[in-house]
Amino acid sequence: MPETGQERVVIVGGGFAGLELARQLVKGPYQVVLLDKNNYHQFQPLLYQVATAGLEPSSIAFPLRKLFQNRPNFYFRMTEVLAVHPDEKYLETPRGIVWFDYLVLAIGARTNFFGNEHFACHAIPMKSISEALYLRNAILDDLEAALTTPEYDRRQGFVDIVIVGGGPTGVELAGALAEMRHWILPKDYPELDASEMDIYLVQSGKRLLPGMSEEAAAKSLEFLQSLGVHVVLGDRVVDYDGEWVTLKSGRKIYSKKVIWAAGITGNRVKGLDSSVLTRGNRLQVDALHRVKGYDHIFAIGDIALMEGDPDWPEGHPQVAQAAIQQGHNLGRNFLRKAKGKDLKPFRYKDKGALATIGRNKAVADLPFWKTQGWIAWALWLFVHLFALVGSKNKVFVFLNWVWNYITYDQSLRLIIRPWLRKRKEERDLTC
């Protein structure tokens, strides 16, 4: 990046928080440098539809460079951060050193396997497009394998799916899989008995959707059960060897696919004082998003834990909304600062929560209204369509949804395997 005389703000992470921040910052007298290990922003709320062959990856991903075309003060680097050097004000990356005047960490969170290596080794996470595609391939691969597996027990391992975690991801994934089983399996795999495919949703708590209302929890449970999902409440997965899932209650489930949606933990970053780390590996920040003890390093989004918001003494929920609002407020503060105005402490406005279980089945908690069923579902569609980045994505996702709704069928059941230069044995090469 050239020295432009402008103050340089380096943003690490192009998720909801980092993206919104960048959008604000480029309007001001700053040199904005965005770092992300991917060259695209991914719309995580719809990952489960990629995993269940309902949407294309490209529909929920948007190239970061394209977003900031014609912004001369914007620079993107596809890389990751090896270490932060707060005093010297630079970042170490595999592509070299990046100097900053201000650093904003929007590095988000990753799947939390609670330190259990068996889970990390054998369970499938679903926090990224790559992981969602892996899951899509695994589901379809195993259905093919089931066809040529005459032994009932072994076949169960291929068709049964265990989802760990009863939050939005787990609930929405379970619902989508149940609908796939109902609408797709009989047509695509007439040789398979769809009723043999069991979908388990294991939630350690006594209820689903802990982040939402009792009504939402109850109704989503009802919806899932009406779709034939085995919802296991008040029990937890204690071990998984790749074939057998062991629950705390002693119950055992045989399945080759365990999808891990049981929690997240902050991504690590080297170089900061360990005292800034708090619950869930989140970085402790003040009402101005400053990381505790640093006046030129900020944190927003899932990685940040803010203290001082009277309505949220425990910190804000790790959801897209909070991330976007934090990015927006910090961006605005930078612009205010440039104009010599006072900075605004962050206040989170909870606009409510939505979760969809299936066709015409969703639950909505709005500030002044709770509703479940098709109205909530229509609301969910509208909100997500509206929130998607890129007008083309909006159009294509909308068309996909209309198409799928009318035909009861998607046409994305493709097992697209990576072509790996290094997969020599298959190409019998000695290089």
Place this chain on the structure above:
Amino acid sequence: MPETGQERVVIVGGGFAGLELARQLVKGPYQVVLLDKNNYHQFQPLLYQVATAGLEPSSIAFPLRKLFQNRPNFYFRMTEVLAVHPDEKYLETPRGIVWFDYLVLAIGARTNFFGNEHFACHAIPMKSISEALYLRNAILDDLEAALTTPEYDRRQGFVDIVIVGGGPTGVELAGALAEMRHWILPKDYPELDASEMDIYLVQSGKRLLPGMSEEAAAKSLEFLQSLGVHVVLGDRVVDYDGEWVTLKSGRKIYSKKVIWAAGITGNRVKGLDSSVLTRGNRLQVDALHRVKGYDHIFAIGDIALMEGDPDWPEGHPQVAQAAIQQGHNLGRNFLRKAKGKDLKPFRYKDKGALATIGRNKAVADLPFWKTQGWIAWALWLFVHLFALVGSKNKVFVFLNWVWNYITYDQSLRLIIRPWLRKRKEERDLTC
């Protein structure tokens, strides 16, 4: 597959030939078993648009199972053939044994590296969606790398691209890359000097598009040069070590990306008498598509070399049209046989050839008319749209093309990396 009393026809390969054959056969009193290593049919003519971020993989791929829903006499198995046992009439596959009454080999061809391991190790083939995606990632990855490579020479290795082979694939890819450089690079990578990106198209022959007319060859050369592609005729690549391309003339080009579109060779199949193999590893068949020396084994598409078609003594061209017509004729012959009618020897009807170089730039050789420019281009769009499998794909590809045409920009420049369970080191696991 159950024993239904129907004669079982096993088709290996769901490409143009195998797919058309299956579509005919399911109408008749046969049990149709289709084997393919992918669960989808891929529309190869548009692979280059996937590689250049113009189309989504799913737009040019169609799930084979979905195509034959509600066809009780159709069975699909996602697997490959290890060996054919002609006398015992069964196939060996990793999923087990498949018995057949009739076997049709539609296994197609693969990239021909002419036995040069350096090419096989370092060059990028483009015969499948997976390979096209690999190329897409490589192009975008290297552009990111170029940004942080101050040394001019090293940077050239990242931005320059060498395409080997002046057939339709090479020509269309070169054109698409040149347009990407012209329309996208300056917007997405303002820090890069687009003029630094050199695109070489190396063709050993004295002209491009050997399969088409002199007019088409001359005009496509003119189009490519007008787009700034370096077309190297009458020279050939003799070595490539992953960085330096060496041409027969002694000329050397430094590039990390060499795309290999220089020819194909028939896929191998074990178990047949070696005498059936002829030029280009193709299987010698008679006018009824029977593999020489076998009366119940057939071959169609790129893998087949038919003798006895008076107009094509050298055999038919290895193009989609020929494959489709062969699949159609063989399918019809099976239906005729079932009705006790006489079988029809195959006659290839050449409907002409098309190749597109860029916006409003294409060449067309029709039986009674040759044209180049925007009419040929419109024709190309229409023909390819029409030929695509699946109405949804038609709609979405059309919308994509309209969108790209109007905006001069696609939004598919995503580097989506495979998530590999086995990539332990990155996740520091010991499993």
